[in-house]
Amino acid sequence: MYISLLQYISVSLAAILVILSLLLFFIRIYKKLQRTKKDIVKTKTIQLIEELVLKINNPEYHPDWINPNLELILDFKKNYIDTSEFERKIVTHELLTLHRSLKDIASERIRDLYIRLGLDQIALNLLKNKKSYDHPKIIWELGQMRIIESIDLIKACLKYQDDKEIQIEASVALLVLQIDNPLVGIEHFTHMNKGQKQYFIESCKKLDQRNIPDFSLGFSSTNIHVVEICLILCDYFKQNYDSEIVRKLLKSPNPDITVAVANLLFKTNNYVLIKELLATIQNIEDVYVQVNLMKQIKLLEIKDLLDDLVDVINNPDTVDEVKLEALRSACRLSEKFDQTFTLEHIHVVDEKIKKMFLHAQERLI
Amino acid sequence: MDILLFALSIIMVFYALFVVLCYVWMVYSAYGEMEKYKKANDYIDYSLLLSSPLVPGISIIAPAYNEELNINYNVKSLLSLYYNLYEVIVVNDGSKDQTLQQLIEEFDLVKVNFYQQNKLNTQAIRGIYRSKNHLYFRLTVVDKENGGKADALNAGINVAKFELTATIDVDCILDNNVLLKLARPFLTHGKDVIAVGGAVKVANSSTIFNGRILDVKLPQSLLAKLQVLEYIRAFSIGRLSWSSINSLILVSGALGVFNKKVLIESGAYQTDTVGEDIELIVRMRKHKQKQNKPSKVVYVPEPLCWTEVPEDVNVLIGQRNRWTRGAIDTLLRHKDLLLNGKYGALGLFAIPYWYIIEWFSFIIQFVGFFATLILIISGLVNLKLLFLIALCSLLFYWILSVIALLLEENSYSRNPEDGSVFKLWLLIFIEPIIYHPINIYAAIRGNISYFKGNKSWGNMSRKGLN
Numbered sequence: 010m011y012i013s014l015l016q017y018i019s020v021s022l023a024a025i026l027v028i029l030s031l032l033l034f035f036i037r038i039y040k041k042l043q044r045t046k047k048d049i050v051k052t053k054t055i056q057l058i059e060e061l062v063l064k065i066n067n068p069e070y071h072p073d074w075i076n077p078n079l080e081l082i083l084d085f086k087k088n089y090i091d092t093s094e095f096e097r098k099i100v101t102h103e104l105l106t107l108h109r110s111l112k113d114i115a116s117e118r119i120r121d122l123y124i125r126l127g128l129d130q131i132a133l134n135l136l137k138n139k140k141s142y143d144h145p146k147i148i149w150e151l152g153q154m155r156i157i158e159s160i161d162l163i164k165a166c167l168k169y170q171d172d173k174e175i176q177i178e179a180s181v182a183l184l185v186l187q188i189d190n191p192l193v194g195i196e197h198f199t200h201m202n203k204g205q206k207q208y209f210i211e212s213c214k215k216l217d218q219r220n221i222p223d224f225s226l227g228f229s230s231t232n233i234h235v236v237e238i239c240l241i242l243c244d245y246f247k248q249n250y251d252s253e254i255v256r257k258l259l260k261s262p263n264p265d266i267t268v269a270v271a272n273l274l275f276k277t278n279n280y281v282l283i284k285e286l287l288a289t290i291q292n293i294e295d296v297y298v299q300v301n302l303m304k305q306i307k308l309l310e311i312k313d314l315l316d317d318l319v320d321v322i323n324n325p326d327t328v329d330e331v332k333l334e335a336l337r338s339a340c341r342l343s344e345k346f347d348q349t350f351t352l353e354h355i356h357v358v359d360e361k362i363k364k365m366f367l368h369a370q371e372r373l374i
Numbered sequence: 375m376d377i378l379l380f381a382l383s384i385i386m387v388f389y390a391l392f393v394v395l396c397y398v399w400m401v402y403s404a405y406g407e408m409e410k411y412k413k414a415n416d417y418i419d420y421s422l423l424l425s426s427p428l429v430p431g432i433s434i435i436a437p438a439y440n441e442e443l444n445i446n447y448n449v450k451s452l453l454s455l456y457y458n459l460y461e462v463i464v465v466n467d468g469s470k471d472q473t474l475q476q477l478i479e480e481f482d483l484v485k486v487n488f489y490q491q492n493k494l495n496t497q498a499i500r501g502i503y504r505s506k507n508h509l510y511f512r513l514t515v516v517d518k519e520n521g522g523k524a525d526a527l528n529a530g531i532n533v534a535k536f537e538l539t540a541t542i543d544v545d546c547i548l549d550n551n552v553l554l555k556l557a558r559p560f561l562t563h564g565k566d567v568i569a570v571g572g573a574v575k576v577a578n579s580s581t582i583f584n585g586r587i588l589d590v591k592l593p594q595s596l597l598a599k600l601q602v603l604e605y606i607r608a609f610s611i612g613r614l615s616w617s618s619i620n621s622l623i624l625v626s627g628a629l630g631v632f633n634k635k636v637l638i639e640s641g642a643y644q645t646d647t648v649g650e651d652i653e654l655i656v657r658m659r660k661h662k663q664k665q666n667k668p669s670k671v672v673y674v675p676e677p678l679c680w681t682e683v684p685e686d687v688n689v690l691i692g693q694r695n696r697w698t699r700g701a702i703d704t705l706l707r708h709k710d711l712l713l714n715g716k717y718g719a720l721g722l723f724a725i726p727y728w729y730i731i732e733w734f735s736f737i738i739q740f741v742g743f744f745a746t747l748i749l750i751i752s753g754l755v756n757l758k759l760l761f762l763i764a765l766c767s768l769l770f771y772w773i774l775s776v777i778a779l780l781l782e783e784n785s786y787s788r789n790p791e792d793g794s795v796f797k798l799w800l801l802i803f804i805e806p807i808i809y810h811p812i813n814i815y816a817a818i819r820g821n822i823s824y825f826k827g828n829k830s831w832g833n834m835s836r837k838g839l840n
Contacts, residue, residue: 015762022769029776030799036783037795143413174414174562207429207561 043095050089050096054103057085062111062118075121086126101128105150109217116217120154129156136162144169145178149212152182155220160186167197173205181212184222191222192235201234213242225250233263240269244276252282259286264295268302275305280313287317291326303334315339389730389738394770396727400615401777407618408610408785411675430560431459431536432553432631436544437526438464442471446480448544451585453512457553461512463530464544468497468520477515482507494528494642497521502533523627524643524650531634531642540631547577547587547680548629556631559672566670568636568658571625573609573673576602577680587680592794595685600809603801605683607778609675610785617673621724623659623704625671627651629679636661636669647707648829649700656708663717676786691816698820699828701732736817743814768806775802 061078075082089096101123108119123129132147136159148166151159163186166179180194187193195209213221225248227239236258243250250273258270259282267286274282286302293299303321306314321327321335434452438445445464452462466474477483483503497519505513518529527541538560542548549555556570578593593599616622625632627650640661643650655671662669684690705712705728712729714721749755779798 012756012759012762015759015766019762019765019769022766022773026769026773026776029773029780033776033780033783033795033799036780040783145414202565204561204563204565204567211561 046095047099050099051103053085053089054100057081058103058107058119058122061122062107062115072121074118075125079125082122082125090126090128090131097128097131100126101150104128105153108153109215123154124156129154129158132156133159133162136166144172145174148175148178148182149215152178152185153215153217155185157186164193167194174208177205177209177212181209181216184213185216185220188222192227192230192239195227195235195238196230196232198234199232206234206238209238210241210245213238214245218246221246224248225254228254228258233266236261237263237265237269240266240273244269244273247276250277252279255279256282256285259289262294264293264298267293268298271302271305283314284317287314287321290321290331291324296328296330299328299331300334303331303338306338386742390767393731393735396731397611397770397774400611401774401781402615403618404611404614404781407614408675408781412785429458429557430538431461432457432538432540432557433530433534433536433634434460434462434540434542434553435527435530435534436462436464436542437467437523437530438469438473438544439467439520439523439526440469440471440473441544442469442473442476444545445473445476447585448546449477449481449513451548452542452544453510454550454585455548455553456550457557459536460540460553461514461535463514463516463533465516465518465526465530467518467522467526474515474517478503481505481510481513481515483513483515493638494532496525496529496532499529522645524645524647527643527650528645531637534634537634538631539634539637540629541627542630542679543628543681545682546574546628547582547585549676549678550586552629552678553631555674555676555678556629559670559674560631560633563670563672565633566668567672568633568662568669569625569655570631570672570674571613571622572629572678573613573675574605574626574628574679574681575677576605576683578682578685580680592797593683593685597687597690597809598683598685599797599801600805601683601690603775603778603798603805604809606782606798607775610778610781611774613673614675614781616724617671619719619723620670621718621720622671622673623655623720623724623728624652625655625673626679628681632658646829647700647703648696649704652700653704653707656704656711659717659720660708660711687812690812691819694813694816695820695823698733698736698817699824701728702821702824705729705733736814737821739814740818771806772802775805 061081089100104119104123104126108116108123111119129151132151133156135143136147136151144166148159148163151163160183163179163182166175169175169179176197180197183194184191198205201209221242224239224243224246227235228243228250230236230239240258242248255270255273258266261267261270271283271286273279274286283306287306290299290302293302303318306318318335318339322332322339327335434455436448436452441448449462449464464477466477482505484506485501486504500517500519503515503517505511514533516529516533518526521529530541531539538557540553540556552572556572559570560567575590576593576598577587578595578598580587580591581589592602613622613624630651632654636658637654640654640658642654644653644657647653659669659671684693705725708725711717711721711725713726717725746755746760750757750760776799779795779802783795
């Protein structure tokens, strides 16, 4: 009995081995063919875009530009969109990439082309399917192409508690789509860790600058994550802000907010508020934050802040790590920096501080 | 006697079933994990991450011992990775050759009086060097007394300034995007992530120029080719499947990125073990568990690091002997994890797997081989039955290898060479006969050496990749 059972098992395993081996070689060949096919579809898409989008005679944008070219577009749709998912994905990818890199009329025409090829409807249908790994990509696509019909579906994605990636992409897309209340997506996050915040910010940076909302709107939010993210994005997109609201944020007990405010002040060279920040640096509980602020000052290269730095170094409440960074920043800020200068200004010249000072000097090599 | 033999047979049947089920599950979950990774990875624009000032800073620590032949190429390749915020710390672990001198001359280094935090105890530091040339502003060289790889890594951690620490073998070739790919899980999963590892591939016979892989080729040596197959199986099935249930306990020593805070809190690398990579991950996980905080070890299934594998049987045996000792040491040091529900899937599945499959299976195979020989000689076994059992085992082993090749082919494989897959496929059939016995022999020697108290690294001489 055992022998016949084992015979049966070995024959089955041998059959599986043969099938898998054939599959292996089939996949190898299939992938090679796919690469060739991908190149062809890519070339055809670029040709279509060159023909319809890049050869623009009239600099004014009219939505009806598409009508005379409808036949060409429908022909392309029939050959490359309706035939296979593989080809559709390549076309979509090319359109999205070019939409991001091109400007004004060319970008708008790519969006029109995207809609006329029916890619928006396909994306909406895919989003309607139950949770899928493709969702973040589709949400980003719909957001970038400003497909207003997708708002409700994207809002529903905010409820995916167990998939932060989908939630984040949904709130990023809503920044562009929900013009009356762009921060509705981020407001949804009551808890967000550092990594997720960074991921969110990176996703926002993919947005088209022409469609981003005014992030300073979020400075007054009661949600701490919204405030921090908006500070960072306001800084990144170089938007204007109200100094008085930012001054209030300097008193925030949250170290992340302090860092974000400081970054904004540094990038916008708001010296008045930077001086206020330095004067109260010891009040920041997190030493790491204090150290980082000192590092930032070094990058500013503004000599006016030298006295404020010396005050920080001489303050007995300043911890060693912060003194070290303040020293290093002072090195950078002082044009005629030498040891005499430093010793004149530092009261506590113990061995440890000296060592730190030497270290600061050597870093300049 | 009959009852004993019967009981042994039953145990062996259950053992075989356990092994088969384990591998079936591993293949299934590895496939799912790869699909998940591919889809998530599909729309990520790494160029944005590259230019971002918000990416976490990474300190790359590369210990070097007697590396004078390739050190300059390797350091230059480390200095030209695509990432915004990183530093390279080369730790010269008391090399007896001209490693340090080569670095000083090539990179225009000068000794600096570096302020060190000394959070970890290490052998004495002889000096810290930085470059006068601004081109090499990312480079720091630490010269120290010899203390072994773990000690060198700890010395590097003391000097590291960024929040993430990447440890690499200095003789490895890295993909330009390695830091971008390995930093991403820290961004998406947040502070739960304690370590991230990537796939390690074999570089023997590949074309390398200035520390970069230009053309991936199959090695010419048969032994190295067989290791290619083994690496594919280990990474495409093993690492991916354990990663899918967050039970990975091994991030390869050749390439890993760690959360520096957790690394230091949990005591960093232990100098009294030869399996410092596996031991570290287990200890970091235990540390987080003690704090009642979740921990995640992520595996990035992309070829990010190429290494040279031994082409000499004795060197290979020495390497596997050390790996076995490292694994046993870790399992016995942390035996409280075994079947401990507090650690979830890690304690209930991953650790028992390591005991049964990665440790005991070699002993069982070794004993089984000789027991079978005795049974054949004494005529106590039905030869037809024995042949069929052996055939089924071989077929199962071959199927696993073909699946590993399939998964590799369906992922981010870099085997463009025509015919490479066919060559690997052919090797599948000879591997269990000529290569697997070497592994068993090395594992048995590893077991004996471990219980004799051997803690040496053994001879790891290689040809060099350049």
